[in-house]
Amino acid sequence: MVFPGASSRNGGQRRPKAIELRAGPLRMVFEPGEAFVRYVRLGGQEVLRGVYAAVRDRNWGTVKPQVRLLRVRRGDDSFEVSFAVECREGDIDFAWNGRLTGTRDGTVVYEFDGLARVTFLRNRIGFCVLHPIEPCAGRPCTVRKADGTTVEGRFPQWISPHQPFKEMRGISHEAAGGIMAEVTFDGDLFEMEDQRNWTDASYKTYCTPLELPFPVEVGKGERIRQSVTLRLKGPGGAMPAAPGKAALGEVSKPHPAAAARPHPDAAVELDVDLASLCPLPKIGLGLASHGRPLSDRQAARLRALNLDHLRVDLRLGEGDWRKWLEQADRQARQLDVSLQAAVMLTDNAEAELAALLAECRRLKPPVGDWLVFHVAEKSTSRKWVELAAEMLRTGGVGGRIVCGTNAYFAELNRNRPPLEVCEAICYSVNPQVHAFDDASLVETLAAQAYTVDSARQFGGAKPVLVTPVTLRPRFNPNATGPDPPTPAGQVPPQVDPRQPSLFAAAWTLGSIKYLAQAGADSVTYYETTGWRGVMELEEGAPIPERFPSVAGGVFPLYHVLADVGELAGDRAGLVRSAHPLHVEAMALVGNGRHRLLLCNFTQSHRKAAVKLEGASTGRIVRLDRSSAGIAMSRPEEFRSIEGEEITFACGKADVDLPPECVARLDLQTKG
Numbered sequence: 001m002v003f004p005g006a007s008s009r010n011g012g013q014r015r016p017k018a019i020e021l022r023a024g025p026l027r028m029v030f031e032p033g034e035a036f037v038r039y040v041r042l043g044g045q046e047v048l049r050g051v052y053a054a055v056r057d058r059n060w061g062t063v064k065p066q067v068r069l070l071r072v073r074r075g076d077d078s079f080e081v082s083f084a085v086e087c088r089e090g091d092i093d094f095a096w097n098g099r100l101t102g103t104r105d106g107t108v109v110y111e112f113d114g115l116a117r118v119t120f121l122r123n124r125i126g127f128c129v130l131h132p133i134e135p136c137a138g139r140p141c142t143v144r145k146a147d148g149t150t151v152e153g154r155f156p157q158w159i160s161p162h163q164p165f166k167e168m169r170g171i172s173h174e175a176a177g178g179i180m181a182e183v184t185f186d187g188d189l190f191e192m193e194d195q196r197n198w199t200d201a202s203y204k205t206y207c208t209p210l211e212l213p214f215p216v217e218v219g220k221g222e223r224i225r226q227s228v229t230l231r232l233k234g235p236g237g238a239m240p241a242a243p244g245k246a247a248l249g250e251v252s253k254p255h256p257a258a259a260a261r262p263h264p265d266a267a268v269e270l271d272v273d274l275a276s277l278c279p280l281p282k283i284g285l286g287l288a289s290h291g292r293p294l295s296d297r298q299a300a301r302l303r304a305l306n307l308d309h310l311r312v313d314l315r316l317g318e319g320d321w322r323k324w325l326e327q328a329d330r331q332a333r334q335l336d337v338s339l340q341a342a343v344m345l346t347d348n349a350e351a352e353l354a355a356l357l358a359e360c361r362r363l364k365p366p367v368g369d370w371l372v373f374h375v376a377e378k379s380t381s382r383k384w385v386e387l388a389a390e391m392l393r394t395g396g397v398g399g400r401i402v403c404g405t406n407a408y409f410a411e412l413n414r415n416r417p418p419l420e421v422c423e424a425i426c427y428s429v430n431p432q433v434h435a436f437d438d439a440s441l442v443e444t445l446a447a448q449a450y451t452v453d454s455a456r457q458f459g460g461a462k463p464v465l466v467t468p469v470t471l472r473p474r475f476n477p478n479a480t481g482p483d484p485p486t487p488a489g490q491v492p493p494q495v496d497p498r499q500p501s502l503f504a505a506a507w508t509l510g511s512i513k514y515l516a517q518a519g520a521d522s523v524t525y526y527e528t529t530g531w532r533g534v535m536e537l538e539e540g541a542p543i544p545e546r547f548p549s550v551a552g553g554v555f556p557l558y559h560v561l562a563d564v565g566e567l568a569g570d571r572a573g574l575v576r577s578a579h580p581l582h583v584e585a586m587a588l589v590g591n592g593r594h595r596l597l598l599c600n601f602t603q604s605h606r607k608a609a610v611k612l613e614g615a616s617t618g619r620i621v622r623l624d625r626s627s628a629g630i631a632m633s634r635p636e637e638f639r640s641i642e643g644e645e646i647t648f649a650c651g652k653a654d655v656d657l658p659p660e661c662v663a664r665l666d667l668q669t670k671g
Helices: 296-303 321-335 349-363 382-394 409-414 438-459 502-518 556-565 628-633 635-639
Strands: 019-023 026-031 036-042 045-056 066-074 079-089 092-102 108-116 120-122 124-132 140-145 150-154 165-176 179-186 190-194 202-207 216-218 223-234 268-279 282-286 309-315 338-345 367-374 400-404 424-429 464-469 522-527 571-577 583-590 593-600 606-611 615-623 644-647 652-657 662-669
Touching (some): 019 066, 019 092, 036 108, 045 092, 045 108, 282 556, 309 321, 309 522, 321 349, 382 400, 438 502, 502 522, 502 583, 556 593, 556 628, 593 606, 652 662
Parallel strands (some): 338 367, 400 424
Antiparallel strands (some): 026 036, 045 124, 066 079, 124 202, 140 150, 140 165, 165 190, 583 593, 615 662
């Protein structure tokens, strides 16, 4: 029996197995469950991160595709895949046929032929092409425009706030060794956006420019046809059928994230550098949105995380904000942490701030940061920040004045904060703005670091607060209409059934690693309790059949926060993974202690080859499917486990990582 929370798959369902495809020198993966082409590689170099087709509703929600009638024909260096797709959700009923072909000269064609079976409103229907960040950032490219002209440009190095290229019919860049990868688009006009704005690790070229009005009505019987073609061109023009090793780019080492998928039996190298250290960000949690007080047991378990702060959202235009402030004040004192108060102002801001000051004089809450937002603005404008700063400071209320956005980094990037009147900048993160599968969520981890780097680039020395980090979006800042009500028996859209899973624990570890390495000042994760938190309610989840957790227990990600919290205030070392989309790790150093946290994102057993100069022995505790039961139901007992001894030989050791495992390795080093 699989213990609740042991697998990221809700209800025991597994995704269809990925299909390996080859078109001459190109290799790629086709995921039949999403009709998604991933990781197109030339030798060891990634050419495209992915190609897929999406139906986006009037609120930019993606309608999940149901793929049927899949047919696959594969040769040694060519293939043909055909299938039928249905996209049905709410008032949308759209069907399309897909055909994917690859030939021995490295040409890949993806065709889309769709039919609206009812009349509905859409924001976009059609292809998205993803160029990978690591091999492309800052590199030259050539764009073919709709009028037939060409433009020489570059993929953005820093996150671009707006579309770097518009009115596109094609784009080419050097893939490896002088070989050009050319992508052409037919059936619509395309443009590119920098998806790092939403922590997707790609530059996305999509159909239907955003300058056109949306939503748009699609009439019953309307057909939509598109195609995307990838061609390789050698230095002399046409691509030879069998390029040599130099042409495949083997003369240059690809970035680890772009490398070919590791063989299941091969160890993933983890190179640990304890000479390159950075401060750990201050980590906090959000006040639980269900509004219940903490039990004594919950408070004790939260204190064990050594948290820095508790975030509370105060909507000053609504009548119940005093209740939330009182509860946050009470729980912050229970946990001995400061408050991060997100203040949501309206146009009646002066009166609202005056009422807030009066309440603060009464309660004296331990506020460390005031996050200033306006309910009608995606990124807070100067006048509201200035007003809040003046009233809070002259009112004798302590705490930093923080400006930015309650939404995505994109909003901060497009509407730069008024740095002169604030002491720090902030934005939120979630990995599911555009895609929802496990692999896509793992890809977002490296992109989180880019958001911090870019924020520091335009924010100067201002501290960067990432608040909050959640698995699902808390709200839709770009909706053009109200969200439909949650159907009976379903979890709300803000809740991810993977919250109590081992996968969520691994993802949280990766998030802390990348945000720490990028220099985030503080990070707020999830909530304290409930199905958006780090532990379950005492009575269990409201819909246990949809949210498999342990009543009164903790979620696996709790232990990741505990592992980091035990060294809170110390430093993180640099760990380089040869395959970071499969196995990741972070190093923690402090008070003479050396700790390595490792995770396996995949559903397969992996081995990690850890390289750490000076390491002699260590003890490892694994949180996996076999130990999830005790870890979730009896966390104190799990955390007291001494662990298995690991011996390093010449600074190297192999570590077994079961599927979706998170492991803590406490090290002894020489000298």
